[in-house]
Amino acid sequence: MTEIEHPETFHGLPVLTLPGPAQSHTAPLPAADSVAWRLESAWQGDLTFAALWQHFVDTVDTAQVRALLIGPWWQEEYESFAPVVDLLVGHADRIPALKALFLADVVSEECELSWFEMSDITPVVEAFGQLEELAVRGCDEPIDGKEPFGLQPVRHKALKSLRFESGGLPSGIVRAIGASELPALVHLELWLGVAEYGGDVTVEDLAPVLSGAAFPALRHLGLQNSEIQDEIAAAVASAPVVAQLESLSLAMGTLGDEGAEALLSGQPLTHLTSLDLHHHYISDPLVDRLRDLLGADRVNGEIHEVEDWDPEEDGHRYVAVSE
Structure with a gap:
């Protein structure tokens, strides 16, 4: 893990x-x-x-x-x-x-x-x-006799930080978060994972969070560890929530040049104090452009485990955490 x-x-x-x-x-x-x-x-x-x-x-x-x-x-x-x-x-x-x-x-x-x-x-x-x-770690691989990993929409006045670490986060949990009343929420971090381990979240499931209307106090958003990271980056590039953020993480997933181009051509990101993209598949020229845009000290573009990845030899991209 x-x-x-x-x-x-x-x-x-x-x-x-x-x-x-x-x-x-x-x-x-x-x-x-x-x-x-x-x-x-x-x-x-x-x-x-x-x-x-x-x-x-x-x-x-x-x-x-x-x-x-x-x-x-x-x-x-x-x-x-x-x-x-x-x-x-x-x-x-x-x-x-x-x-x-x-x-x-x-x-x-x-x-x-x-x-x-x-x-x-x-x-x-x-x-x-x-x-x-509240931090929660786990996957959703239903087994007979076990209650499935889940969350229903809730109203909670005090919760400031919510983090789900998963190799396969069920879409129902993401929809429930988006439908919840969490007026104090400042930090939201979701490790979305892969379909093989129950991760079936789509960009549409993230719409309430990306709208900015759900959590007016939100200042950090992490949509991470996803095998649809390029799609998520494209949605984030025009998402209203970005304007209220201080930091954004699209790390740990399969983010490549397509997603990086979307970020560069989308809404301004210069107000962010941190953009975390570590464990990515972005080519060096685009990493440099992102660093030039925000400043090298504000972009974490380290590649970590995929530093030896060669698209010509291995076209498959991996998230940082699955099994």
Whole structure:
């Protein structure tokens, strides 16, 4: 899972993985509001996530917890995330100060992104009306008996940052975001992924976001990791939302010369403080033109994993994160 790592900080706080009840931990735990707590039950013997959660609420003053990350929650097999959602929602009143939540902080050494499936996260958004930051990682590869990865349109007054990291983001989630009332939303980042892993988002699905009307406070927009990145760039080139942005990311996808030309011939981008295009397939002359337009310090055009890509030998383009 390229570009996916465990964050060292979350919501401005250092991340601390809570030791399980069977782990030796002689030092006292820090103040509950001084760290972002990470919970993981996998590979801890017979410890279930439910038991770890009970240990969390018994050991930590959860009324003071400000940030929480959910790591691997399964035991022997990759289990549905739905029971974790139920625990979070059922104990929402015990975490009244929670401002930031990361669902499925899992990296490839623990489980490939396409191997674990998220459930419907709407109840979490509705239960934590004070949340300011929500990050969600996962794909949608429906399996019998598992609730599909989903989101319904919601109204949330506090949410400022929303990020979905996926190798295949369902179009229903993008449509639900566009239909939601999120008046405080400043940062929106969507890793759209590929069709092979459930990513079926079209430019039409992005229309409410691109219109600028949905989120008047939006200042950063990331439409990333897509196999239709040229189409998205062409839509962004004339999208009203761009005028209100301070930064824009079209990184991690299959962006090529067609998309770059659309950006160069479209509406002005000179007001942006940052244009992130890393992991792209744009020819050097067009990268130079983009840098000349905005200034080299404001365009991240590094190629990363596709630096050795040769269109004559391998015409297929790859997104940065899929499986």
